[in-house]
Amino acid sequence: GFFGKFGGSFIPPMLEVPFAEITKAYNDIKNSPEFIEELKYVRKHFQGRPTPISFAKNLTEHCGGAKIYLKREDLNHTGAHKLNHCMAEVILAKHLGKKKVIAETGAGQHGVALATAAAYFGLECEIHMGEVDVEKEHPNVVRMKILGAKVVTVTDGLKTLKEAVDSAFGAYIQEYEEAIYCIGSVVGPHPFPMMVRDFQSVVGFEAKEQFKEHENKLPDSVVACVGGGSNAMGIFAGFIDDKEVGLVGVEPLGRGSKLGDHAASLTYGEEGVMHGFNSIMLKDKDGEPAPVYSIGSGIDYPSVGPEQAYLNETGRTTVGLCDDKEAVNAFYALSQLEGIIPALESAHAVAYAMKIAKTMDKDQTILVNLSGRGDKDIDFVVDNHPIP
Numbered sequence: 001g002f003f004g005k006f007g008g009s010f011i012p013p014m015l016e017v018p019f020a021e022i023t024k025a026y027n028d029i030k031n032s033p034e035f036i037e038e039l040k041y042v043r044k045h046f047q048g049r050p051t052p053i054s055f056a057k058n059l060t061e062h063c064g065g066a067k068i069y070l071k072r073e074d075l076n077h078t079g080a081h082k083l084n085h086c087m088a089e090v091i092l093a094k095h096l097g098k099k100k101v102i103a104e105t106g107a108g109q110h111g112v113a114l115a116t117a118a119a120y121f122g123l124e125c126e127i128h129m130g131e132v133d134v135e136k137e138h139p140n141v142v143r144m145k146i147l148g149a150k151v152v153t154v155t156d157g158l159k160t161l162k163e164a165v166d167s168a169f170g171a172y173i174q175e176y177e178e179a180i181y182c183i184g185s186v187v188g189p190h191p192f193p194m195m196v197r198d199f200q201s202v203v204g205f206e207a208k209e210q211f212k213e214h215e216n217k218l219p220d221s222v223v224a225c226v227g228g229g230s231n232a233m234g235i236f237a238g239f240i241d242d243k244e245v246g247l248v249g250v251e252p253l254g255r256g257s258k259l260g261d262h263a264a265s266l267t268y269g270e271e272g273v274m275h276g277f278n279s280i281m282l283k284d285k286d287g288e289p290a291p292v293y294s295i296g297s298g299i300d301y302p303s304v305g306p307e308q309a310y311l312n313e314t315g316r317t318t319v320g321l322c323d324d325k326e327a328v329n330a331f332y333a334l335s336q337l338e339g340i341i342p343a344l345e346s347a348h349a350v351a352y353a354m355k356i357a358k359t360m361d362k363d364q365t366i367l368v369n370l371s372g373r374g375d376k377d378i379d380f381v382v383d384n385h386p387i388p
């Protein structure tokens with residue numbers, strides 16, 4: 001369960017057996033025809049896959065350089081890429097005979113996606129969410145409840161993502177016989193980073209095929225925002241072996257480079273273990289996870305997936321930065337130029353693509369993973385950043 005020195009499974013001894021069971025069950029089913037068929041079925045007939053790739057013609061002309069293409073995970077059912085791993089996680093839960101799924105959420109997209117998958121497959125769902133995010137992503141909280149999930153509001157610490165993970169994991173430890181933890185990104189102890197990356201790889205495989213319909217060559221650059229790294233790993237999966245394709249993970253610079261003002265783990269972090277895995281994380285002076293901030297609730301996480309850390313260390317991927325201002329600018333630019341309102345998290349990838357497009361030739365191409373739609377963010381953005 002390691003990616004170089006990153007990853008692993010740093011869990012309390014009492015969880016060793018349950019996690020071994022999850023790992024074994026996943027290895028048993030991942031290549032089974034039944035699992036593959038069931039996943040293909042729900043992706044086509046329930047999620048509405050494949051999602052299209054859209055050429056952002058007006059945004060391209062606005063930037064005046066490389067052609068910008070968007071992989072439309074905002075059109076995936078529930079409005080983000082998260083359902084790609086949630087449906088598979090709940091199929092695994094069913095296979096393990098579990099009655100209940102437990103998870104954290106920050107932006108609420110993972111929470112909504114897991115509640116959706118749990119409703120579809122008939123399992124109980126419990127989502128832990130920081131009080132700050134419950135306020136900010138209110139539409140998603142209402143959706144989770146309508147879908148039948150129990151939402152636990154977390155009021156510890158900064159009341160955002162890290163605390164939600166701590167709280168959800170604590171709840172899971174109390175009932176690991178009949179419940180399973182369904183993590184929301186390529187983070188956590190082995191086997192989660194591998195599993196979630198596998199479940200998200202459908203995005204990259206689709207994109208590689210679809211891109212040929214637009215251009216008879218591979219994209220020069222594939223760009224995705226990075227919170228834990230699941231939407232990035234998903235689209236990278238389609239191009240990882242094509243060394244000529246640049247893979248860029250965009251980290252949130254928030255209000256600036258001072259610790260506490262951003263969540264750019266790979267850019268400013270150092271090696272460390274949190275939430276059961278070793279990766280590159282932002283630490284405070286006591287070596288604990290540092291407070292982090294981003295306008296995007298889904299990307300304000302003080303660590304990053306271990307595979308992401310490994311790919312960055314080996315140079316296969318590079319890291320881009322985008323601050324709050326650039327993200328809001330991209331949020332409005334995509335809306336007004338292309339008629340697509342992006343999630344604030346995804347707007348970080350769009351902003352970075354806009355930045356590099358200007359420096360590239362007109363026959364070069366950038367493929368952005370548009371990880372989600374912005375319905376959850378519209379009130380917050382309009383209230384805090386007047387419509388230009």
Ligand SMILES: Cc1ncc(COP(=O)(O)O)c(/C=N/[C@H](C(=O)O)[C@@H](O)C(C)C)c1O
Nearest residue numbers: 106107109110184227228229230231298372
């Ligand atoms: C639309 C959208 N785009 C990107 C992200 C960042 O998550 P990754 O793709 O795993 O880096 C997110 C992350 N959202 C999670 C959530 O909705 O709960 C996140 O907050 C937690 C699972 C960590 C997202 O909602």
